Amino acid sequence: MRLTVFWQRMAEHFGPGYADTFARDHVMTELGGRTVNEALDAGWDAKDVWRAVCAVMDVPGERR
Secondary structure (H helix, E strand, C coil): HHHHHHHHHHHHHCCCHHHHHHHHHCCCCCCCCHHHHHHHHCCCCCCHHHHHHHHHCCCHEEEE
């Protein structure tokens, strides 16, 4: 998954403003105690990060 697609999906689910806040501030155990931004910066694949967000935030199947 390209980062542009990842950020588009984040914005579609959370709204543009909250997507950034969520990615910056929400620490997830599924990402090894990292935020979305930290996981991406650490080299995690965007698809794996998106899957973790989907699982934690109950993203509907049609948006996954």
